[in-house]
Amino acid sequence: SKGYFTFDPGFLATAACESQITFIDGEKGILLHRGYPIEQLADNSEYLEVCYLLLFGQRPTEKQYEQFKETVTRHTMVHEQLIHFFQGFRRDSHPMAIMVAVVGALSAFYHDSLDVTNERHREIAAYRLLSKMPTLAAMSYKYSMGQPFVYPRNDLSYAGNFLNMMFSVPTEEYIVNPIVEKAMDRIFMLHADHEQNASTSTVRLAGSSASNPFACIAAGIACLWGPAHGGANEACLAMLEQIGSVERIPEFIERAKDKDDPFRLMGFGHRVYKSYDPRAKVMQQTCHDVLEDLKIDDRLLDIAMELEHIALTDDYFIEKKLYPNVDFYSGIVMRAIGIPTSMFTVIFALARTVGWIAHWIEMLQTPGQRIGRPRQLYTGEAMRDFPTTSRQK
Ligand code: SDX
Numbered sequence: 240s241k242g243y244f245t246f247d248p249g250f251l252a253t254a255a256c257e258s259q260i261t262f263i264d265g266e267k268g269i270l271l272h273r274g275y276p277i278e279q280l281a282d283n284s285e286y287l288e289v290c291y292l293l294l295f296g297q298r299p300t301e302k303q304y305e306q307f308k309e310t311v312t313r314h315t316m317v318h319e320q321l322i323h324f325f326q327g328f329r330r331d332s333h334p335m336a337i338m339v340a341v342v343g344a345l346s347a348f349y350h351d352s353l354d355v356t357n358e359r360h361r362e363i364a365a366y367r368l369l370s371k372m373p374t375l376a377a378m379s380y381k382y383s384m385g386q387p388f389v390y391p392r393n394d395l396s397y398a399g400n401f402l403n404m405m406f407s408v409p410t411e412e413y414i415v416n417p418i419v420e421k422a423m424d425r426i427f428m429l430h431a432d433h434e435q436n437a438s439t440s441t442v443r444l445a446g447s448s449a450s451n452p453f454a455c456i457a458a459g460i461a462c463l464w465g466p467a468h469g470g471a472n473e474a475c476l477a478m479l480e481q482i483g484s485v486e487r488i489p490e491f492i493e494r495a496k497d498k499d500d501p502f503r504l505m506g507f508g509h510r511v512y513k514s515y516d517p518r519a520k521v522m523q524q525t526c527h528d529v530l531e532d533l534k535i536d537d538r539l540l541d542i543a544m545e546l547e548h549i550a551l552t553d554d555y556f557i558e559k560k561l562y563p564n565v566d567f568y569s570g571i572v573m574r575a576i577g578i579p580t581s582m583f584t585v586i587f588a589l590a591r592t593v594g595w596i597a598h599w600i601e602m603l604q605t606p607g608q609r610i611g612r613p614r615q616l617y618t619g620e621a622m623r624d625f626p627t628t629s630r631q632k
Pocket of ligand 1: 249432433435436437466467468469471496497504505506507508509510511526559561564565566593
């Protein structure tokens with residue numbers, strides 16, 4: 240503490256809110272959503288049920304769940320006019336660039352859900368975002384491929400519908416592979432929420448001024464994009480490609496340890512976890528299952544496993560408690576199921592939307608909620624007189 244304010248750049252020691260949604264014990268590698276361990280949710284639940292849990296605080300009854308799924312399904316179409324918005328982008332735009340803009344633009348399309356003081360408006364906006372993210376995400380991919388947009392299908396699961404919008408073409412029938420569908424659902428679930436990470440904190444701060452929900456989620460997407468956060472899954476795959484072979488791993492381990500070299504192991508290290516990220520463990524298992532089921536032999540997986548092995552036995556990584564995080568294996572799974580690298584962070588955003596919304600709603604429901612407004616320690620010039628003479632030559 241320096242003077243009146245607590246000085247905590249990067250928020251290493253500051254709790255900015257109270258929350259009942261997600262608990263993390265970083266030392267022990269524990270992650271709970273509404274009290275339930277992530278491993279048990281991964282084994283016994285599915286993404287939309289976890290969405291319900293995060294949003295409403297408890298597991299749905301059968302009837303509540305059917306109703307919830309039906310409402311999510313009924314909101315999957317986007318306003319037809321949005322197609323023109325997409326068409327304004329260059330074909331080679333990064334899909335995350337499109338997502339930041341398009342999700343923010345939803346505020347211009349759905350005027351009946353913008354009053355954040357109205358509980359019903361908040362709920363409609365929550366459903367809209369949850370339902371439309373897969374549609375928008377798939378559209379950003381189709382646009383980059385020069386292929387026609389695919390309308391959502393209400394007879395498919397949340398993950399199945401997304402895959403269909405990503406991969407089906409008018410010329411032949413696309414049948415969703417159940418292994419791929421399950422893997423996609425699991426990837427969504429493992430990314431659903433992670434308490435006050437940078438993007439969720441961004442959504443809370445944006446929402447604290449009573450900004451509309453679509454604008455707030457766009458702010459979250461912008462924050463997620465960076466390679467230190469959600470962009471790490473894309474960066475991790477690029478890194479594995481760059482390493483190229485198991486023999487070259489030691490060279491890159493040495494580079495990651497070198498303070499003068501900007502290279503870092505992508506998908507390694509975490510602000511909160513000082514042991515194995517429990518999501519990475521589940522993802523690693525999923526990765527093996529999927530590659531085996533699909534009979535895929537991926538040299539990048541060999542590199543990833545060897546890299547993990549070497550890093551976990553290296554003094555530098557042991558001392559600094561650097562373990563693989565959720566982004567380390569997710570890229571290999573997504574690659575195995577045919578998702579292009581540029582879509583990895585978009586999928587993280589799609590899946591995290593429910594967490595962002597749950598936190599946004601929780602914040603707005605908190606009695607006495609105030610605008611977020613950090614202070615600073617000013618280190619600039621002291622007060623001085625502005626010269627009355629002419630500018631220096
Ligand atoms: C996500 O917060 C969340 O919950 C995020 C997330 C979520 O679900 O929302 O879990 C998702 O963002 C996962 C993280 C994805 N990012 C990466 O994989 C990028 C690589 N990792 C990092 O850059 C880093 O570890 C962070 C950003 C994840 C954490 O940053 P911190 O907490 O500010 O820690 P730091 O950068 O200060 O690292 C501490 C030390 C440093 O060395 P010293 O200065 O103390 O000597 O560890 C070193 C770092 O140089 N270090 C690494 C390293 N990560 C940290 N050294 C080599 N390779 C790495 N990956």
